[in-house]
Amino acid sequence: MESSQLSLTAIYHAINNPYSSAATTCQANLAMASIKILDHTFNKWYSYAKGNNKKWSTTKLIRCLDYILTHSISPSELQETILKLHSFRSCIAWILRLLDSPNDEAQLQMIVKFICNLLESVTSSTILGLVQHKHGVRRIAQLLACPNTAAAVRFYCIRGLLAQSEYYRQELLDLNMPQVITNTVLKDFDKQSLDDNSVQKRELYEAAMACRLLDHLVQKESKQSAVLAYAQENGQLLSLWISVSRRYMTYTGPLSKNLALIMYYLTNVVYKCSVLSTEMRKRMTSSTTEQHCFGLLMFLSQKWCHQHIFTESTSSTLPEEERTLLRLLNLSLTTADVLPQVPSYDTVVYKMVHYLTCFFVAFLCQGVITEQVFPDWLNPHFCIEVEERGYMVDKATWDQHQHFFAFLLDIYIHYIQLYPQDRLMPKVYFIAWSLKSFLLLVHNFEQLDQSPLVPRLMKLVVFFLHDPKAIEVFSNSPTVLSEYIWSPTIQLAKQGLEFAAGLSDEEARSIEVKETATLYKADRAFVSLELVAKHNAKACERLVECNVLELIDLLPMGDRLQAAPSLLTLYAKFVRLIATLTGRAAFIRVRLRDTSDLFVKIKSLLGASIDYKKHFMDGYHKIIKGCLLVILSFRYDESSMRQWLSSEDSITSLTLPILFPWARQARIAEVHDIHMHLHSDKDLMALASILLEQASIYPLCVRQVIEYDMALPNLCKLIVTLGSFAESTATVDNDHWENTLLDQVEEKQDTLKEETNAPSENNTAVMRQYVLSLRGAAIRILESGSNIQAPILSNAYTLFFQAIVQRPRLHNDNHKLICASLYQHKMDDFQKLYRFAQTEDDSALKLYEMTAVAIGYATLGAPSSSEWNASLGLESEDNSKSVFGSICQMLVYNLEYEQDVTNTNRLDTVITPLRRNAAAQVVEILAMEFAPAWYDQVSSVATRNEQGFQQHDFQPIDNMQDQVAFITDDQQQVVGCRPLLRAVSPIFRALLSSEYVESGMSLIPLHDVTYHSLKDLVQIIHQVNEDSKTALLSPDRVLANTSWTHVVAILQISDRFGCTIVKALCENWVVNNIKEMETKSSDERMVCLEGMVWLYRQCRDPIERDGGISSDTWPFSTILKESLKTIVQYLTEACQTPEFMKMVQDKNADELEAFCDGIAKLIKKSK
Structure with a gap:
């Protein structure tokens, strides 16, 4: 082809007559x-342009070059070669220079x-670089x-930049193009009409391109300062987005693709x-913006559901709207x-969780939900x-949308973790x-191994297995899903136990559970x-089916606890799980036992x-409880209980230190303990x-228990101390109160809670059941089924009731309930x-x-005085062969073989040291019945x-000069x-009167009177005379620092000489000591x-x-x-x-028979 056939004139005619031959x-x-030929044409074009040919105006030349670009360069296979022609690049450079000073708007x-078409048509870096080098991009941006x-x-301009936005991205960012688009190009878009005409369509198309260019420039992975600044500070973008989306949601006309693209x-x-800016995220979560964003999300979701779920959809959704929905979800x-x-972020979280839940339910309930809106779908x-x-979900629908729902689940997982734990x-x-249903669908479509859901x-x-409602739903799921519902949680537990077992002692001491995933x-x-x-038997069976019992193989031995104190809470929860499992079903217990x-x-x-326990109290506390x-x-389970009891480390020896934590000191607890x-x-x-x-049945x-040191007396002390709780009306269901105890310590606590001064009703109920259990255990131990000789021969009754005589005494009758049970059930056998x-x-x-001692304790439960007396054998005067007579013989008579030190083979010698104490204790406790009276x-x-x-008629004597001397049998004066x-004694009055010869003797002899007793009597009479002058008489003053021996001697001699005032002082001194016995120290009581x-020995009637x-x-x-009453009340000490x-x-x-008969008379009840 000749070059004349491709003249600029021919090209221009073709432009003006596009449909001609x-x-x-x-x-x-x-x-x-x-x-x-093209090179020749470009050279000619450039010569016309450079020569300022009047025939060829700038506009005509540009139109011709644009025509060549469209019909020759763009479709040519040799495009790259053409674009590298010097002639063509000269043409482009000349046009770019025109951008600085165009002649007119046309x-x-x-x-x-032309530049727009050029940028849309070529990808050559030669031309694109030329445009950039000649400041074409900058000039277009300025426009x-x-x-x-x-x-x-x-x-x-927008079209051209959009065509090569990736190539010119850096320069456009340097020119702050995102801000230009937002603040200038799209400034008034929200005010434009959306009517369906050509002008509005063009404007929508232009706005869509501008938004697309903005989208291309702002990349979420960008580290450019311009992009970061735009994301950080641009509130105009957010205002524009909110304004456009409002118009979008309220627009009632046919929705155009461009509007959907803009959105x-x-x-x-x-x-x-x-993504780029924390400040932008904060703006998005402000109250107004968040509400608008959520409204748009609901609007698009509603459309999506009507399009894809409802059998008769009422609206259609454009692909761009679905993409917008995905971006909104990404934004959330x-x-x-x-x-x-x-503030109030929990409300935002709640709305999002509610929304996603509605989405899941709507999808799964296809064919059931029709016209309801989102909130009504639940x-x-x-x-x-x-x-x-x-x-009703078919496989095609499932395959189409399962990735979308996988994304929704990701959002749900993220939001549900933000929900406040206290709500x-x-x-x-x-x-x-929904979770169960999704799993069923995946199972039905045979996609359990490959589905992203x-x-x-x-x-x-795993997350929702801590909620009872979720557990109820999951427990009703088919067994084919057990591997996916229950096994994951079991595996997590197993992995943790295996990890803990693999730690060295040093690692176990330093590791923190909460900091180790x-x-x-x-x-x-x-x-x-x-x-x-705990929820229900069906759920528990599901766990067993998933081999939860295999975890028990990973339960550590006790020596591991000391090496791993930081793991105590973890092991405690493991033990609690075992307790719950074994308490749920008999077949689990049998399997574990065997x-x-x-x-x-x-x-x-x-x-x-x-x-x-004392070192890490809370952790060990929980393990013990479990x-x-x-x-x-x-x-x-009788067989299991025998195993628990039969080994050397019997549960009895393990339980009693818990029940009596103070018993390691081998003592009876004080009340404050x-x-x-x-x-x-x-x-x-x-x-x-x-x-x-429960164990005391065996x-x-x-x-x-009997052999365990101080167990029985401490058991009695607990019952007596806490007996008032048993009178409470608060009750706890016997089948569930153990769980109530288990739940008293919350898992989020790191230390035990302090109890308030006013215990809750639940605490009172627990205490009541506690005391009732203690009482039940005591009764079973003391009654001992059919083998009543066991507690009798082991001195169990004396040991048990030992706490009753402990000082200071608790003044209550809580022990009598046990005695009443003994009387009712065992008195005949005794x-x-x-x-x-x-x-x-x-x-x-x-x-x-x-046995006599046992009858004595059982007598305390006798319902009447006659039965009391009959049980002890106090109805007749001769009670030597009665029960009480036997007790008295134990008290005051030594066995003959006790003094036979050579006979050490007799079985009786095992208990003889305890005879007197056993007898004294039972008598003392019997006497407590009369203590108030x-x-x-x-x-x-x-x-x-x-x-x-105080009311005596004695008048003090002032003249003390008239003295008289007495001489005793031992010749002392x-x-x-x-x-x-x-004045104080009728005997002295008669003896010193003129009627007796002795009155005139210088030394009056007194026979059968000791020197010390007479001396003490005379001194006290003189003291009484002196005290009567200044103050009221008081035995504490008169008999101060006087011993019991002297007081008894003075008492006897004052009675002999009829000195009533001195006798009354002595008696009152004794009575005052009796009244103060309970407040005296142990040494003072013994004195x-x-x-x-x-x-008693000196003053009894022989x-x-x-x-x-x-x-x-x-x-x-x-x-x-x-005095005898007091001796009886403190007989174990006396x-x-x-x-x-x-x-x-x-x-x-x-003397001994009088002593015993006196006690018998004191404790005999009157009818």
């Missing part, structure tokens, strides 16, 4: 033109249009930034800015990290109907139903599994936790009480055994005497005596005032008891059977009786005094 020929020539439009630029020029690109830019995911900084009736009719999780039933669904299932997940898994096991070493491990853990509950779950330990260990002690009550446990053992055979002596009586005696010597002695025994305590004529009857031991060793039969 010449135009067709021209286009064909351009398509076939060689490089040489020329500018033509230039910009866009100018608010006066014509619409057509702006249109081509998508703006949303995408907002999303990218939120991006802004989630700043939500906790927003209706349980829909879920029920779907399960009855079957899911109930929203819509749990529906999300659990499965890992997300399993993760959410594997251990933290295991910790939560144990909580969830426990809740599942096929695992659970018993050994639990006892090892329990023993170690008790030993180390171990106790594990053991308790076997309480109705009990309350102190209850404050921190109430739940443990209560659980131990249940276990003890004789082996009874023997172990009496038969007592009669059976009443033989001459020494081997039966121990049984005989200890006796105290009133002694108080009455004290008052009467005090009134007696005592001098006193003659008038004073005559007083020693003195009272001495007083004639009367009872020693004179009931005599109306014996002068010491009253003080003797009150029988240890030297004077009592001397009385026993003296073997004065009359």
Whole structure:
């Protein structure tokens, strides 16, 4: 082809007549033109342009070059070669220079249009670089930034930049093009009309291109300062997006694709800015913006559901709208990290969770939901109907949308973790139903191994297994889903245990559960599994089917606890899970009993936790609690309980230190000890009480309790101290109160809570059940089933009731309920055994005497006075063969073989050291029945005596010069005032009167009177005379620093000489000591008891059977009786005094029988 055939003239004619044959020929020539011809044409074009040929105006030349570009360069296979021609590049450079000084608006439009076509047509870096080098990009950007630029020029500028936005991206960012587009190009777009006409369509198209260019420039991975600044500071973008989206949601006309594109690109830019800028995310979460964003999300979601879910869709959704919906969801995911900084953020989280739940339910309920809007879709009736009719989701729909729902699940996972822990999780039933339904669909479509939803669904299932509503839904799922519902949580627990087992001792000491992902997940898994096991039997069976019992193989032994104190809480939750599982079903207990070493491990853990508890109290506290509950779950399985009790580390020896944490010091607890330990260990002690009550059914446990040091007295002390709780009306269901105890310590606590001064009703109910369990255990141990000889021969009754006589005493009758049970259930057996053992055979002596002691304690529960007296054998005067007579013989008579030191083979020698104490204790406790009345009586005696010597008619003697001297049998003299002695004593008055010869002697002999007693009497009479002058008489003043021996001697001699005032002082001194016995120290009581025994021995009536305590004529009857009452009330201490031991060793039969008869008379009840 000749060059003349491709002239500029022919090209121009073709432009003006595009449908002529010449135009067709021209286009064909351009398509076939060689490089040489094109080069020639470009040179000619450039010469015309450079020569300023008047024939060829700038506009005509540009139009011709644009025609060549369109019909020759763009479609040519040799495009790259053509673009590299020097001639062509010269043409382009000349046109670019025109951008700086166009002649008019038409020329500018033509230039910009050509550049736009050029940029859209070529990808050569040669030309693109030339445009950039000649400042073409900068000039076009300046045109866009100018608010006066014509619409057509702006249109081509946007098109051109959009075509090569990636190539010129850096320069455009340097020119702040995103800000230009937002603030200038799209400034007034929200005010434009959306009517369906050509002008509006062009404007929409232009705005769509501008938004697309903005989207291309703003990249979320960008590190450019211009992009970051734009994302950080551009509030105009957000305002524009909100304004456009409002118009978009309210627009009622046919939706154009360009409007949907504008909405998508703006949303995408907002999303990218939120990714880049924390400040933008905060703006997005402000109250107004968040509400608008959520409204747009709901609007698009509603359209999506109507398009894809409802059988009769009422609207159509453009692909761009679906993309906008995805970007909004991405935006919600991006802004989630700043939500906790927003006031009332929980409301935002709740709305998002609710929205996503609605989306899931809507998709799954296809064919059921029709016209409802989002909030109305959460209706349980829909879920029920779907399960009855079957899911309407087909495989094609599922395959189309499952990736979308995988994305929704990701958002749900993110938001649900932001929900406040102190609030109930929203819509749990529906999300659990959705998770189960999704898994069923995946199973139905045989995609469990490859569906992207499965890992997300399993993760959410693990999360929601801590909620009872979710557990209820999951427990009703088919067994084919068990691997995906229950196994993941079990695996998390297993991984944590394996990780913990693999730690060295040093690593285990320093590791923190909450800071180690594997251990933290295991910790939560144990909580969830426990809740599942507790929820219902079906859920528990599902766990067993998924091999949850295999975890027990990873349960550590007790020695691991000391090496891993930081893992205590984790192991405690594991043990609680085991307790819940074993308590749920018998088949689980049987399997564990027969096929695992659970018993050994639990006892090892329990023993170690008790030993180390004081060091890490909270962790060990929880492990102990769990171990106790594990053991308790076997309480109705006789075979299992025998295993728990039969080994060396019997649960009895492990339980008693929990029940009596102070017993390591081998003592009976003080009241403050009990309350102190209850404050921190109430739940443990209560659980131990249940276990003890249940285990005490078995004789082996009874023997172990009796043999355990101080167990029985401490058991009694607890019952007596806390007995008032048993009178409470608060109750706890016996089948569930162990769980109540377990739940008292919240898992989020790191330390035990302090109890308030006013315990809650639940605490009171627990305490009531605790005391009732203690009482039940005590009764079972003391009654001991059919083998009543076991507690009798082991001295169990003395040991148990030992706490009753402990000082200071608790003034209540809580122990009587146990005695009443003994009387009701065992008195007949005791009496038969007592009669059976009443033989001459020494081997039966121990049984005989200890049975009498048991009857004595049972008598405390006698319902009437006659039965009391009959049980003790106090109905007749001769009670030597009665029960009480046997007790008295134990008290005051030593066995003959006790002094036979060579005979050491007799069985009886095992118990003889305990005989006297056993007898004294039972008598002392029997006497407690009369203590209130006796105290009133002694108080009455004290008052009467005090009134007696305060109201005497004695007149003090002032003249003390008239002295008289007495001489005793040992030739010692005592001098006193003659008038004073005559005034206070009728005997002295007669002796010193003129009627007796002795009155005139210088030394008057007094026979059968000791020097010391006479001297003390005279001194006291003189002291009384002096005190009567200045103050009221007081035995504490007159007898100050006087010993019991001297007081008794003065009492006797004052009675002999009729010195009533001195006798009254002595008696009142004794009575005052009796009244103060309870407040005295142990040493002071022993001194007083020693003195009272001495007083009894010196002042008893040798004639009367009872020693004179009931005599109306014996002068010491009253003080003797009150002293004997006191001795009886403190008999366990009194029988240890030297004077009592001397009385026993003296073997004065009359004295000992009088002593016993006196006690019998005191404790005999009147009818």
